[in-house]
Amino acid sequence: MTLASLPRHQGGADGLARLLGQALLAGRWRPGETFPRERDLCEHFAVSRNQVRNALATLVALGLIERTAGRGSVVCEIDEWHLLDPLVSAWMSDIETPDAQLLREIFAFRHSAEPAVARLAAQAAEAEDLERLEVAYRGMRRTAGRPEASAQHAEHDVAFHTAIYRASHNLVWRQMGHLLRPSIVALIQRSQAHLQPHPDGLEDSLVRHGRLLEAIRGRDADAAEAAAADVLRRTAVDLGIVADAASRPATVPVAEPNAKERSA
Amino acid sequence: MTLASLPRHQGGADGLARLLGQALLAGRWRPGETFPRERDLCEHFAVSRNQVRNALATLVALGLIERTAGRGSVVCEIDEWHLLDPLVSAWMSDIETPDAQLLREIFAFRHSAEPAVARLAAQAAEAEDLERLEVAYRGMRRTAGRPEASAQHAEHDVAFHTAIYRASHNLVWRQMGHLLRPSIVALIQRSQAHLQPHPDGLEDSLVRHGRLLEAIRGRDADAAEAAAADVLRRTAVDLGIVADAASRPATVPVAEPNAKERSA
DNA sequence: GAAAAGCAAATGTCAGACATTTTACCGCGC
DNA sequence: GCGCGGTAAAATGTCTGACATTTGCTTTTC
Numbered sequence: 001m002t003l004a005s006l007p008r009h010q011g012g013a014d015g016l017a018r019l020l021g022q023a024l025l026a027g028r029w030r031p032g033e034t035f036p037r038e039r040d041l042c043e044h045f046a047v048s049r050n051q052v053r054n055a056l057a058t059l060v061a062l063g064l065i066e067r068t069a070g071r072g073s074v075v076c077e078i079d080e081w082h083l084l085d086p087l088v089s090a091w092m093s094d095i096e097t098p099d100a101q102l103l104r105e106i107f108a109f110r111h112s113a114e115p116a117v118a119r120l121a122a123q124a125a126e127a128e129d130l131e132r133l134e135v136a137y138r139g140m141r142r143t144a145g146r147p148e149a150s151a152q153h154a155e156h157d158v159a160f161h162t163a164i165y166r167a168s169h170n171l172v173w174r175q176m177g178h179l180l181r182p183s184i185v186a187l188i189q190r191s192q193a194h195l196q197p198h199p200d201g202l203e204d205s206l207v208r209h210g211r212l213l214e215a216i217r218g219r220d221a222d223a224a225e226a227a228a229a230d231v232l233r234r235t236a237v238d239l240g241i242v243a244d245a246a247s248r249p250a251t252v253p254v255a256e257p258n259a260k261e262r263s264a
Numbered sequence: 265m266t267l268a269s270l271p272r273h274q275g276g277a278d279g280l281a282r283l284l285g286q287a288l289l290a291g292r293w294r295p296g297e298t299f300p301r302e303r304d305l306c307e308h309f310a311v312s313r314n315q316v317r318n319a320l321a322t323l324v325a326l327g328l329i330e331r332t333a334g335r336g337s338v339v340c341e342i343d344e345w346h347l348l349d350p351l352v353s354a355w356m357s358d359i360e361t362p363d364a365q366l367l368r369e370i371f372a373f374r375h376s377a378e379p380a381v382a383r384l385a386a387q388a389a390e391a392e393d394l395e396r397l398e399v400a401y402r403g404m405r406r407t408a409g410r411p412e413a414s415a416q417h418a419e420h421d422v423a424f425h426t427a428i429y430r431a432s433h434n435l436v437w438r439q440m441g442h443l444l445r446p447s448i449v450a451l452i453q454r455s456q457a458h459l460q461p462h463p464d465g466l467e468d469s470l471v472r473h474g475r476l477l478e479a480i481r482g483r484d485a486d487a488a489e490a491a492a493a494d495v496l497r498r499t500a501v502d503l504g505i506v507a508d509a510a511s512r513p514a515t516v517p518v519a520e521p522n523a524k525e526r527s528a
Numbered sequence: 529g530a531a532a533a534g535c536a537a538a539t540g541t542c543a544g545a546c547a548t549t550t551t552a553c554c555g556c557g558c
Numbered sequence: 559g560c561g562c563g564g565t566a567a568a569a570t571g572t573c574t575g576a577c578a579t580t581t582g583c584t585t586t587t588c
Contacts, residue, residue: 170369
């Protein structure tokens with residue numbers, strides 16, 4: 001694609017990196033394609049080469065592009081994007097239409113990981129962790145079902161799950177919490193666009209979150225693991241990540257190996 | 265600390281970032297301490313300010329240091345280090361003495377996560393995944409018990425677990441495989457230094473790895489999950505991450521919330 | 529026709545000057 | 559003495575122009 005469709009004025013210091021990074025995450029250049037040259041970027045955004053080079057260096061550090069002298073900059077394969085970097089996560093959650101395949105991968109990860117995180121949380125949670133969980137849960141209840149407050153609802157939802165990752169008291173899991181925001185924000189937007197595929201689903205979702213909270217408060221690791229799986233199951237079915245739970249209620253079957261190409 | 269104890273000549277282009285980054289990861293500056301000024305780095309390493317600024321920009325992108333105009337560079341808290349970045353992982357596995365606490369956190373993560381990964385792998389593995397697993401397993405057998413081949417043994421070990429993460433066919437899990445190398449390399453070094461705390465442990469470990477491989481090959485998700493937990497359990501006990509398995513053989517108890525300060 | 533030389537285009541590097549932010553110090557007034 | 563403001567120093571951030579290096583393509587030459 002060309003530069004023409006990008007806004008000419010970015011925010012501030014790191015605004016340029018963010019603008020270009022989000023364009024990449026939104027898939028406006030496909031992997032393998034060549035990225036615009038430094039000189040063109042300077043002209044289009046009317047900034048010095050320094051700023052352009054700083055922004056591009058950031059994109060390189062995030063594994064989004066690769067630069068070689070004499071050849072130019074090419075967009076990396078999605079496999080090489082540093083999805084786990086906080087910057088990438090933050091940028092992704094601000095995009096209107098992130099890559100659908102990418103979101104499914106993130107959600108599939110959560111579906112398999114979050115039960116284990118909940119188990120740890122039930123074993124390691126302290127008072128302040130429970131406090132955070134409760135505040136977020138109350139916030140979710142307060143904003144449930146009100147379309148005008150859906151953004152706040154998403155924030156409370158993010159806060160709830162982030163609190164679980166924090167409560168694991170493990171450095172790695174805590175840092176992985178950055179993935180939650182893009183995943184949850186995209187889900188909320190999707191559910192708004194689709195005019196609530198499950199009208200009663202919201203109350204149901206709240207009940208499940210409540211059970212998870214109670215399990216963690218009661219330090220019941222097994223119950224927490226099961227409750228976390230329960231929270232994610234319905235959405236996983238909606239996204240086509242797992243088969244319908246009704247058919248095999250006991251275990252959590254996962255899609256066949258080659259099911260990636262299926263449409264959402 | 266001062267600059268004096270760092271070698272004066274780094275490798276090449278990104279060698280300076282690597283040198284400084286590894287010094288940070290090894291804990292030679294403590295969080296909160298101020299990092300050397302650009303000018304001092306230029307003089308000490310006899311390079312241009314450009315190179316120094318590039319290296320420091322990399323460290324900033326990795327969350328290792330924070331820079332503000334007029335004040336200088338300060339080392340970030342360990343919480344803010346981007347442990348999941350491939351660069352950080354690669355640097356860490358090349359350090360002789362990484363932070364012990366950090367390694368315990370990484371291993372605790374693996375202990376809670378890898379069973380879930382193995383479950384996914386058993387459901388999604390394809391022929392080439394099994395091929396990779398087998399090659400790595402045979403390599404482990406071949407190099408077992410030979411002290412002169414311990415480095416290769418570690419590499420095969422890394423390859424085995426990396427193959428499991430890859431076999432999950434999930435983007436996020438696959439990227440998380442970068443954490444394996446530092447964790448495994450450190451363990452091997454440790455076991456060498458301690459003169460094999462479990463002389464029969466090596467054969468035992470191989471048997472457990474073999475069972476995990478068989479479970480994945482047989483697409484038995486439950487068995488794979490159990491086998492993965494089994495592979496990690498003994499080492500987890502050694503590191504003080506979980507209580508002795510003999511006391512509570514059924515479940516996998518985890519340390520108390522405030523057990524972080526315990527020495528290794 | 530193939531290999532070598534040359535040219536153009538892209539990124540990488542350097543050096544110097546200047547801008548901006550922060551901190552510390554000093555003096556002044558109350 | 560205490561606080562306040564102002565100035566200067568020190569650190570990082572930015573700009574600019576020139577040059578170096580790598581790469582790919584073109585042209586030349588045998």
